[in-house]
Each structure stands twice: as C-alpha cells, then as structure tokens.
Amino acid sequence: MYLLNQANQAVRSQLEQALRTQSLTGIQYTVLSIVGSRTGISSAELSRRFFVxxxxxxxxxxxxxxxGLLKREASADNKRILTASLTGSGEETLKECDRIADEIEKSAFSDMSDNDFNDLRRILRGRLVALRGG
Known part of the structure; x- marks a missing residue:
C-alpha cells in the first residue's frame, strides 16, 4: 500500500501542477471526467465515489x-435530486485536461514495456472493482 500511495502522490503532484493552466485542481478535473462519462450523476453519487x-x-x-463547466437540473425520476452534465465549455476544458493527464501518464510510465503497463492497468482495475464490491 505504501508504494502504491507514494507512486500515486508523485503523479498526482505533477497533475495538480499541470492543471493550474486550466485553473482546476485534481479533484475538480476528476469530477468533470466522471460527469462527462456519466451524464446525469448526482452530487450524492459523486460524494460516495470520492469518500467525501x-x-x-x-x-x-x-x-x-x-x-460554467457543468450544469445541474432536476432528475426526471425524482425532482428533488439534481443531476449534473457538462456544458460545452466543460467539454472543451475536459478535453484539454485529458490531454494534460495523458502526457503525464505517458511520461510517468514511459520506462515500462507495453505488456507491463497493460498488466498493471488490468491488475489495478481488478482491485478497484473488487474493493468497490463488484
């Protein structure tokens, strides 16, 4: 766990620094990314994903x-729940942040073979699914 956390912190620090060009923090970028891939997600669902x-x-x-990066509107299923989606500006910002994150990831893992990198991603995905309970 210690090594995994240290590697994460090193990469996150680089990402945080690079995201300053977009005036975003790492958590803000991650929220945009999740909202972009799961339009209609609620703040409550996001809070559970982030453990906040x-x-x-x-x-x-x-x-x-x-x-102006995202908008919220009442859920069609329950008017008391606000769901989030990206605005056009949010989509453009997310694209730029994804480009930044891809560059950092590429640099961080550039000394690994493609096979090792793919194995690492597969293993970590499996752990994440198992730890989230399914």
Whole structure:
C-alpha cells in the first residue's frame, strides 16, 4: 500500500501542477471526467465515489457550475435530486485536461514495456472493482 500511495502522490503532484493552466485542481478535473462519462450523476453519487461528505462535494460541484463547466437540473425520476452534465465549455476544458493527464501518464510510465503497463492497468482495475464490491 505504501508504494502504491507514494507512486500515486508523485503523479498526482505533477497533475495538480499541470492543471493550474486550466485553473482546476485534481479533484475538480476528476469530477468533470466522471460527469462527462456519466451524464446525469448526482452530487450524492459523486460524494460516495470520492469518500467525501455530500456538503463537500456540493461545494466542488457548485464551484464548477459557477464557472460554467457543468450544469445541474432536476432528475426526471425524482425532482428533488439534481443531476449534473457538462456544458460545452466543460467539454472543451475536459478535453484539454485529458490531454494534460495523458502526457503525464505517458511520461510517468514511459520506462515500462507495453505488456507491463497493460498488466498493471488490468491488475489495478481488478482491485478497484473488487474493493468497490463488484
């Protein structure tokens, strides 16, 4: 766990620094990424994914909404639940952030063979699924 955490911290530090060009933090970028891939996700669902309180996630989502990167609207299933989706500006920002993240990932793993890198991704995906319970 220690090595996995240290590797994560090293890469996250590089990502945080690079995302400053977009005036975003790592968690804001990750929220945009999840909303981009799961349109209609609620703040409550996001808070569970990030292991933060709903209040904390609401602050993050509200900040992104004020910047015009995402919008929220009442769920068709339950009008009391607000669901999030990216705006056009949010989609463009996400594309640029993805490009930045891809460059950092490429640099971080450039000394690994393709086979080793693919094995690492497969193993980590499997652990994530198992740890999330399914």
């Amino acid at each position: 309180t709903p209040q904390t996630m609401n602050e993050i989502v509200t900040g992104l909404e004020k910047r």
